[in-house]
Amino acid sequence: MIPVPTSCRERLQPRDxxxxxxxxxxxxxxxxxxxxxxxxPDSLAVVLDQDKLLRALLELPAPLSISPELYFYxxxxxxLKDAGIDDLEIADYVxxxxxxxxxxxxxxxxxxxxxxxxxxxxxxxxERMIDASSTERFFxxxxxGNRFLVxxxxxxxxxxxxxxxxxxxxxxxxxxxxxHAFLVAGRxxxxxxxxxxxxxxxxxxCFSETRRALNRMxxxxxxxxx
Numbered sequence: 001m002i003p004v005p006t007s008c009r010e011r012l013q014p015r016d017x018x019x020x021x022x023x024x025x026x027x028x029x030x031x032x033x034x035x036x037x038x039x040x041p042d043s044l045a046v047v048l049d050q051d052k053l054l055r056a057l058l059e060l061p062a063p064l065s066i067s068p069e070l071y072f073y074x075x076x077x078x079x080l081k082d083a084g085i086d087d088l089e090i091a092d093y094v095x096x097x098x099x100x101x102x103x104x105x106x107x108x109x110x111x112x113x114x115x116x117x118x119x120x121x122x123x124x125x126x127e128r129m130i131d132a133s134s135t136e137r138f139f140x141x142x143x144x145g146n147r148f149l150v151x152x153x154x155x156x157x158x159x160x161x162x163x164x165x166x167x168x169x170x171x172x173x174x175x176x177x178x179x180h181a182f183l184v185a186g187r188x189x190x191x192x193x194x195x196x197x198x199x200x201x202x203x204x205x206c207f208s209e210t211r212r213a214l215n216r217m218x219x220x221x222x223x224x225x226x
Contacts, residue, residue, distance in 0.1 A: 004142055004194045005096035008073040009044060016070040020047065023056040045088055054078050058221060068099035075221050076214075083213035085206055089199045094210065097146045098154070126177070138188040145181035145200075148174050153214030154222070179207040 017038055024047065025031040037043040047053070057066070057074050072095040080091050125144045129137055152159065152175050163170035185191060186200030203210065 004139075004196060005093060005100050005146065007092045008069040008095045008099060009041065009048070009092055011067070011069045011096070011099075013067045013069075015065065016067050019056075019066050019070070020053060023053055024050060048074055049077065049081075068102045069096070072096075072098045072102070075217060079213045079217035079221070080210065083209055083216070085209055085213065087202060087206075090203050090206070090210065093196070093199050093203065094149065094153075094214070097149055101146075101150045134188070135190065138185055138190045141181045141185035141188070145178050145185060148178035148181070149211075149214075152178060152211050154218045156211075156215050156218075175208060175211055178211075179204050182207065 020038075021031050021034050025034055034047065037047055054074055057071060060066070073092065076095040076098065077088075077091040080087070080094070085091075125140055125147065129140050129144075132140055152171060156171050159171045159174055162168050182200045183204035186197050186204065191197040191200060
């Protein structure tokens with residue numbers, strides 16, 4: 001089964017902390033102070049919210065020098081905050097989902113996994129739920145929610161064009177599919193085991209706002225061209 005995404009903040013790599021330190025420290029004393037902040041989750045979250053870090057990340061000539069986890073956490077967190085969604089857990093989960101989808105290529109300006117190539121597989125997930133066991137259905141709901149989170153968040157124009165050309169369901173339909181998937185998965189007993197019950201509930205409740213924030217992020221900060 002597809003694993004449930006984990007926290008980006010918990011998956012940051014040494015190169016990420018080196019980049020953060022170079023960007024924010026201002027010298028040896030500052031580097032020592034930051035090293036202490038990195039040890040505490042709450043303090044690390046404050047560090048990752050710094051405007052200077054976002055600017056430095058967006059201006060990187062070669063963003064592959066940092067991990068997809070740092071890249072997506074910083075831009076997702078800021079994009080959601082700009083939209084009035086000041087929820088660290090939602091930002092962390094959404095960022096982890098996008099980082100997993102990126103497969104290590106967070107720096108690209110055009111996706112080499114365009115939605116046309118994967119769309120049929122997205123729809124097949126829904127069909128596979130019909131005969132799935134309870135456990136299988138949980139993981140399928142998670143996969144469905146995650147995949148349509150990426151699709152509606154980063155590639156809304158693809159869905160709009162597809163609906164116009166083929167009379168297929170539009171963006172609102174797939175937004176509803178993703179929202180429903182997260183809410184259903186959040187009620188499953190396995191949601192407690194994976195510690196996602198509350199984040200799925202909250203993400204389901206604000207999915208429309210989250211999707212629109214990701215649309216703006218993709219257009220203004222990622223330039224996916226899809």
